[in-house]
Structures are given as structure tokens and as C-alpha cells.
Amino acid sequence: MKYKFAVFIDRDGIINEDVGNLSKIEDLKIFPLTIKAVKLLNKHKIPAIVVTNQPVVARGWVNEQWLNNTHKEIIAKFKRGGAKIDRIYYCPHHPDANLEKYRVVCKCRKPGIGLLKQAAKDFKIDLKESYIVGDSFRDIEAGIKVGATTIAVKTGSSNFKDSKPHIKVKGLLEAVKLILEKEGLS
Numbered sequence: 001m002k003y004k005f006a007v008f009i010d011r012d013g014i015i016n017e018d019v020g021n022l023s024k025i026e027d028l029k030i031f032p033l034t035i036k037a038v039k040l041l042n043k044h045k046i047p048a049i050v051v052t053n054q055p056v057v058a059r060g061w062v063n064e065q066w067l068n069n070t071h072k073e074i075i076a077k078f079k080r081g082g083a084k085i086d087r088i089y090y091c092p093h094h095p096d097a098n099l100e101k102y103r104v105v106c107k108c109r110k111p112g113i114g115l116l117k118q119a120a121k122d123f124k125i126d127l128k129e130s131y132i133v134g135d136s137f138r139d140i141e142a143g144i145k146v147g148a149t150t151i152a153v154k155t156g157s158s159n160f161k162d163s164k165p166h167i168k169v170k171g172l173l174e175a176v177k178l179i180l181e182k183e184g185l186s
């Protein structure tokens with residue numbers, strides 16, 4: 001199947017509550033409205049792709065297996081709510097990582113665009129036609145670099161610094177409704 005565009009969604013502060021370096025599964029609190037939002041994307045066959053920086057791995061607080069299990073749990077929780085997250089891409093690196101293995105200046109840590117480019121290749125989508133929804137300047141700057149439409153939401157850190165999001169809304173559900181409207185799909 002060939003899609004024209006996708007909606008990229010940051011994880012912490014959008015999908016789930018930003019507790020700052022999620023490292024315990026009991027701290028995973030998914031915003032119920034985001035399940036509704038992803039369902040709406042599914043209805044229109046728009047890929048819902050999560051792109052997330054997880055320096056918590058680089059710090060050595062969790063390992064990648066734990067992270068992958070947590071992502072399986074997120075996907076399962078959405079599935080139980082009738083929604084499908086198409087894929088979760090993450091960056092485990094950090095330039096000041098405690099663990100040497102992850103101590104790199106990588107291309108995938110947002111505002112780097114490595115995760116977006118990988119997803120574009122995997123899903124055969126046009127990044128310029130795509131949207132990115134985030135709660136930080138890292139999300140917004142990554143989106144701007146690839147020519148996507150950037151949407152800032154208020155459910156997370158709101159650490160936007162000097163970044164200039166194209167659109168500002170309350171949360172993911174409002175963002176998705178706006179995207180559908182813009183695409184003539186509502």
C-alpha cells in the first residue's frame with residue numbers, strides 16, 4: 001500500500017503523560033483521547049507513526065529490551081481501545097550518555113531527522129506532505145527541517161524555545177481533527 005503522508009507523533013507528553021524519563025511500567029499513563037485520535041487516523045488509512053527520543057537508554061536507566069516491551073504494551077493498550085499505532089521509532093542515544101555504546105552524536109535524535117527519514121522510506125511517504133505533532137522544540141525543528149507541517153500541543157512539556165510551530169492546538173485529538181479538515185477528510 002502506498003500512502004502519501006503520515007502523522008508523526010512524539011511519545012512522551014502526547015501519547016502518554018510526560019513523567020520525565022519513563023523507566024517504570026507503572027508510570028505509563030496513556031491519555032485516553034490519544035486512542036480516539038489514532039482511531040480517527042486509522043479510519044482514513046493515514047499511518048500513525050510514533051517517533052521518540054529515549055535518552056533514558058543512553059543513561060542506562062532502562063535497556064532496549066525494556067523499552068521495546070514498553071512499546072509493545074503501548075501498542076497493545078491502543079489495540080484494546082480499537083486503535084492501531086503503525087510503528088514506534090526511537091533514538092536510544094545521547095551525546096553525554098553514561099553508557100559508551102550509546103554515546104554518539106547520532107542522526108536519529110530529534111531535532112535530527114533520522115527517524116523521520118527511516119519511516120519515510122519504510123512507509124513510502126512524502127515527508128513534505130506529512131505532519132508532526134510534538135511538545136518540544138526538538139519535534140518542531142525536526143519537522144521544519146523535512147518540510148512537514150508542525151503542530152504543537154499543550155499536553156506535555158511545552159518546551160518550544162524559539163521554534164516556530166505552524167499550528168498550536170490543545171492535544172493530539174484536536175491536531176488530528178485539524179489535519180483531517182485540511183486534507184478534506186472530515
Ligand SMILES: [Mg+2]
Nearest residue numbers: 010012013135
Ligand atoms: Mg515529548
Ligand SMILES: [Zn+2]
Nearest residue numbers: 091093106108
Ligand atoms: Zn539516535
